[in-house]
Amino acid sequence: MLYLTGTPIGNKDDLSPRAMEVLGNVDLIACEDTRRTGLLLSSFGIKNKLVSYHEHNKASKGAQLIEKMLQGADIALVSDAGMPCINDPGEDLVRECISNGIEVTVIPGPVAAITALCISGLPAATFHYEGFLPSEGGPRKKRIEKLRTIDETIILYEAPHRLCKLIKELDEAGFGGCRAAFCRELTKKFEQVIRLSIRDSVSYFEETPPKGEFVVVLEPLGEDNDPAAMTDDDIDAAILRLHEEGLSTKQIASKIAGLSGNGKKEMYARVINLIK
Numbered sequence: 001m002l003y004l005t006g007t008p009i010g011n012k013d014d015l016s017p018r019a020m021e022v023l024g025n026v027d028l029i030a031c032e033d034t035r036r037t038g039l040l041l042s043s044f045g046i047k048n049k050l051v052s053y054h055e056h057n058k059a060s061k062g063a064q065l066i067e068k069m070l071q072g073a074d075i076a077l078v079s080d081a082g083m084p085c086i087n088d089p090g091e092d093l094v095r096e097c098i099s100n101g102i103e104v105t106v107i108p109g110p111v112a113a114i115t116a117l118c119i120s121g122l123p124a125a126t127f128h129y130e131g132f133l134p135s136e137g138g139p140r141k142k143r144i145e146k147l148r149t150i151d152e153t154i155i156l157y158e159a160p161h162r163l164c165k166l167i168k169e170l171d172e173a174g175f176g177g178c179r180a181a182f183c184r185e186l187t188k189k190f191e192q193v194i195r196l197s198i199r200d201s202v203s204y205f206e207e208t209p210p211k212g213e214f215v216v217v218l219e220p221l222g223e224d225n226d227p228a229a230m231t232d233d234d235i236d237a238a239i240l241r242l243h244e245e246g247l248s249t250k251q252i253a254s255k256i257a258g259l260s261g262n263g264k265k266e267m268y269a270r271v272i273n274l275i276k
């Protein structure tokens, strides 16, 4: 049997009594990082056999784990933090179990996305979980374009060294006026929630470089923060920022036209006028 087991996202005391019992009693624990899981277990006095199961060995290791479970072994799957399967390995193993007739159960624990959504203050009734955007290029642009069409609270994961890039991209994609909650180090000593518009967060994080783990909870584009509702001042500020970033007149005009809903020709003339 497979026990999908949630572990803390920061505060070790969030490990549930049921998770402790399972982790102490299964035949084997499959985990992303045996050292990290070993430390968590030893802090609760739990001893058990650990094997690594991660993104890069999941095909070969997965087959071995399935074989063991078919022979009757009980295996717990944990990730480094939070729930397996949520931006972490696990879903392949669950599918394999299902297709091999192996029973799967779950011992739920914290998920960074849901924890952040609850504390964000943004509407939580319906939401879009995005997780990490693709790291670069076309696929990343495509997903950001897709986010413009979402009409419910959006949840993103991002590494601290890439947070400023993400915020700038969201600003350029028209999310400048949208509210956001930057949920940092949740459940840990330095837990902090920074609630700012995307536009204001650009300067905030330039002055206060992001440190620690972040979930970004983002208000969707709506009528109130529709890019078409950009004021003349917003447009001029965006032009000057893109100019400072070294974009050509043509590139700036095309971006601003997309953001504001104005024509490219009109925006080209405006850029020339402003930066000449």
Ligand code: SAM
Binding pocket: 009, 010, 079, 081, 082, 083, 084, 085, 086, 087, 088, 110, 111, 112, 113, 156, 157, 158, 159, 183, 184, 185, 186, 187, 188, 213, 214, 215
């Ligand atoms: N499986 C995990 C879950 O259930 O939330 C997600 C793992 S994903 C690889 C790691 C990302 O989750 C981090 O880069 C960060 O965006 C987010 N995260 C994890 N723990 C966090 C915390 N304590 N505070 C804020 N964000 C966190």
